[in-house]
Each structure stands twice: as structure tokens, then as C-alpha cells.
Amino acid sequence: MMNRRTFLEQSSRTGLAALALPILPTQDSMSDLTIQKIESFTDDYTTIVKVTASDGSVGFGQMAPYNNNITTQVLHQMVAHHFLGKDPYEASALADRAIEINYKYPWSFVSRAVAGVETALWDLRGQVEQKGVVELLGGHRDPIRVYGSSMRRDITPQEEAQRMARLQDEQGFTAFKIRVGKPVGHNEDQWPGRTEEIIPTVRKQLDNSTELLADANSCYTADKAIEVGKQLQEHNYYFFEEPCPFWELEWTAQVNDALSMRIAGGEQDNDPAQWQRMLRMNAVDISQPDICYLGGLSRAKRVAEMAQAEGKTCVPHSANHSMLLLFTMHLYNAIDNPAPFLEYSIEDILGQDWFLNMYEPTIKVEDGKIRIPDGPGWGVQVRQDWLEKADYQISET
Numbered sequence: 001m002m003n004r005r006t007f008l009e010q011s012s013r014t015g016l017a018a019l020a021l022p023i024l025p026t027q028d029s030m031s032d033l034t035i036q037k038i039e040s041f042t043d044d045y046t047t048i049v050k051v052t053a054s055d056g057s058v059g060f061g062q063m064a065p066y067n068n069n070i071t072t073q074v075l076h077q078m079v080a081h082h083f084l085g086k087d088p089y090e091a092s093a094l095a096d097r098a099i100e101i102n103y104k105y106p107w108s109f110v111s112r113a114v115a116g117v118e119t120a121l122w123d124l125r126g127q128v129e130q131k132g133v134v135e136l137l138g139g140h141r142d143p144i145r146v147y148g149s150s151m152r153r154d155i156t157p158q159e160e161a162q163r164m165a166r167l168q169d170e171q172g173f174t175a176f177k178i179r180v181g182k183p184v185g186h187n188e189d190q191w192p193g194r195t196e197e198i199i200p201t202v203r204k205q206l207d208n209s210t211e212l213l214a215d216a217n218s219c220y221t222a223d224k225a226i227e228v229g230k231q232l233q234e235h236n237y238y239f240f241e242e243p244c245p246f247w248e249l250e251w252t253a254q255v256n257d258a259l260s261m262r263i264a265g266g267e268q269d270n271d272p273a274q275w276q277r278m279l280r281m282n283a284v285d286i287s288q289p290d291i292c293y294l295g296g297l298s299r300a301k302r303v304a305e306m307a308q309a310e311g312k313t314c315v316p317h318s319a320n321h322s323m324l325l326l327f328t329m330h331l332y333n334a335i336d337n338p339a340p341f342l343e344y345s346i347e348d349i350l351g352q353d354w355f356l357n358m359y360e361p362t363i364k365v366e367d368g369k370i371r372i373p374d375g376p377g378w379g380v381q382v383r384q385d386w387l388e389k390a391d392y393q394i395s396e397t
């Protein structure tokens with residue numbers, strides 16, 4: 001292992017010290033290893049990334065789901081060579097560098113691809129040190145309270161309320177999130193009157209001890225969002241997520257200023273500098289960085305720390321049951337400013353089980369809580385049968 005000074009000297013030789021963004025304290029140590037191979041396994045929904053180091057140790061990570069044939073090409077063409085031959089313990093600095101050096105192609109697919117390698121490096125380090133990632137981050141393993149997150153706007157408010165009541169009975173959920181408006185809907189509703197109806201209907205079905213949240217997915221202008229927010233406040237909803245198009249920071253800040261309830265947001269924001277602006281202008285109270293959109297665990301953790309410095313909480317975004325959920329659980333238990341519950345999609349447990357066969361053990365809700373699986377790294381085994389069915393590519397030194 002090297003001390004920080006040696007690290008900085010080495011970094012300046014490789015140009016890493018020139019980075020404007022801070023290096024995380026957890027990255028201070030270095031190893032004697034180098035990254036030898038980056039392999040990708042892509043199915044219709046997502047890509048698992050396997051990194052192999054010079055001593056043969058291995059780590060598994062994952063890119064953000066969807067359109068992964070494209071992200072995989074970006075990985076092998078634009079990202080992998082910035083990691084190969086480097087120290088696997090430098091996950092944070094290498095992720096930053098791979099994103100910055102692709103500055104003509106900002107964010108999105110580059111950051112998605114980087115997240116695949118970065119999360120694999122955390123697993124690899126956990127395997128080498130025989131520690132969970134949450135331990136590497138200095139966190140704890142307390143059970144995590146979750147909110148059941150609906151992804152649906154195609155069922156009636158009554159059906160939504162009833163399935164939430166059923167899930168509460170069966171699995172003990174103490175919080176749920178509904179969808180209001182229409183994604184990027186320019187103030188349109190999924191159908192006329194749906195939002196005005198679902199807000200009181202779900203509240204009536206679930207008593208006041210159940211926390212309720214609402215997500216507008218970038219639907220509203222500030223005026224309309226304030227109107228909807230007032231109805232949410234009236235029915236004691238805990239937060240209002242992404243009320244306005246997420247890039248309209250000033251609109252969102254205006255909504256936050258006008259309402260007494262909490263505003264949440266940021267899942268699509270993958271630029272740490274933009275995060276800083278958003279937090280400083282008080283656009284959101286609750287920050288929701290997405291590990292796989294942002295380019296990895298280190299970068300999402302940095303956003304949580306920025307939020308903390310502004311007196312705000314964080315609930316990293318985890319809208320599906322892919323490995324993203326695992327990454328998010330480890331991070332959630334290692335930050336000092338978590339919001340009271342983590343997102344857990346209720347769609348997979350109702351039949352859409354795309355991600356449930358990727359790894360074992362799967363994450364189940366008991367008494368409204370989930371637990372980080374035991375074991376080093378992410379604490380799961382990626383399933384061999386899943387890997388064998390996936391499309392394979394490799395980059396190596």
C-alpha cells in the first residue's frame with residue numbers, strides 16, 4: 001500500500017492530480033495490482049462488467065440498464081483503455097478521467113459505461129480485502145427501510161391504492177411512491193383528472209402513518225407544479241419528486257420556494273458541477289444521484305457529500321432490481337445524510353422479473369426493509385447461466 005503523498009506524486013506523473021474534482025479519502029490507498037481485462041456481458045436490458053486484475057482477482061459491476069448494446073460499444077471503444085493497465089484501487093480518479101477525457105461526448109453513454117467498470121472495481125477491491133463495499137466505505141449493515149415505488153400510470157387510482165395496501169399487508173412497506181402527471185408532459189396528465197384523483201385516493205387507502213411520495217417525471221411548469229404540490233401537501237405527502245423538467249433548475253427552485261413540502265430530484269443529473277449549482281440554489285431538499293447514470297459509486301458519494309454540505313439529505317436513485325439496487329444499498333448505508341427510505345420498485349415483484357435472475361441472493365422486502373447481503377464486494381454471485389446467455393466482448397492490455 002502507498003501513502004497519500006506517494007499517491008499524489010504518482011498521480012501527478014499520470015496527470016491525475018490535475019483533476020479539479022476532489023479525490024475521495026477512501027481512494028487514498030493504492031495496490032500493487034493493474035487492470036488486465038474488462039469483459040462485458042450484455043442482454044436485452046443491461047450489461048454486467050467483469051474486471052480482472054494482474055493477480056487474477058475479479059470484480060463484477062454493471063452499467064445503467066437499457067440501450068446497452070450502445071453503452072457496451074462505448075465501453076470498449078471510448079472507455080476501457082482509460083482503465084486498462086491502471087491501479088484498480090483508483091476507481092474514483094480513473095472514472096473522473098475517463099469522463100473528462102471524453103469531454104466532446106459529455107455524460108450519458110460515457111458515464112453509463114464508466115459506471116460499469118467503476119462498480120466492478122469496488123467489487124474487486126472488496127474481494128481482495130475480503131470486505132463488503134459498505135465496509136470499504138466505512139458504513140454499516142443495518143436493515144434499510146424502503147419505499148415501494150410504483151412505475152405505473154396505466155392503472156386506475158383505485159387499483160394503485162389497492163395494490164399498495166396489499167403489498168403493505170404482505171411485506172410491511174411503510175412508504176410508497178405514486179406517479180403524477182405525464183413524463184415530460186408539458187402539464188398534460190396521463191388522462192384528464194388522474195392526478196387530482198390519485199393523490200387523495202391512495203392517501204385514503206393508506207393511513208397517515210404510511211409515508212407517501214409523488215414523482216412527476218419532469219411534467220410541469222412551475223405554476224402547475226405549485227398547484228399539484230399544494231394538493232400533495234394537503235394530503236400529507238412526504239416529498240414531491242422532479243416536479244419540473246429536470247434541466248429547468250430555476251423552475252424547480254421556484255416550486256421549492258413556494259411549497260412547504262420537500263422537493264426531491266436529480267436522478268438524471270450526471271454532472272457534479274451541475275449538482276453543486278442545483279444544491280446551492282435550493283432547487284431540491286432531497287438529492288437523488290443515480291450511481292449508474294453518474295459514472296459510478298465514487299461520483300454518487302461525492303454528490304451525497306455536496307448535499308450534506310448544503311444541509312440536504314440524499315436517497316440515491318434505484319428504480320429497478322438490477323445490480324444498481326445493490327450498489328445503492330451499500331452507498332446508502334455509508335452516507336451521513338440519508339433520507340429515511342430507499343427506493344424499491346414494486347414492479348419486479350409483480351411479475352416483471354427481468355433483473356431478478358442476474359444475481360443471487362435476490363433482495364427481498366421483509367417488514368418493509370431490505371438487507372445488504374453478506375459476503376465481500378457487493379455480497380452476491382452473478383449467475384453463470386445469465387452470463388452464458390449474454391453477448392460477450394472483451395478489452396485487454
Ligand SMILES: [Mg+2]
Pocket residue numbers: 215217241242267
Ligand atoms: Mg424519479
